[in-house]
Amino acid sequence: MRTGIEIIEDVPGCGAPVARHNWYKIRLKIWLHRGESVRWERVWGTSPAELNDNGETLVTHVRIDREQLIAGLFYGCEGMHVGGRRILRIAPHLAYREQGVPGIIPANALLTAELEFINEGLPA
DSSP states (O other): OOTTEEEEEEEOOSSOBOOTTOEEEEEEEEEOTTSOBOOOSSOOSEEEEEEETTTTEEEEEEESSTTTSOHHHHHHTTTOBTTOEEEEEEOGGGTTTTTOBTTTBOTTOOEEEEEEEEEESOOO
16 A cells, blocks of 8 residues: 555445546545535535535446546555445645645545445446
8 A cells, every 4th residue: 555545444345447538436535634524515516416414425327537636545446346435634735735625624634534435336
């Protein structure tokens, strides 16, 4: 695993291995360093996407590439399988760096992310 990414919990899935440049439906939840949940104001990814749990959980379709995912998620999902879930601690240099996400994620934030691969492919 890359320097700056720590696997806190790894629940293996029983589906196909997650492959770069493929599309997947994912569930994503992010916490800041002190445990505060990140609440997204709008969805991102490919429709249909939704926010659950008062904006704390994003369910969307993404392509596994550096354009759609922050580096920590891109590298942190290596070795995962569909149906799997991982909790990662992601250093700022592999997340939103000094830019942060205004009003949502502060600059240089250490993040904890829970990433689950629900299924492969784009929505029908």
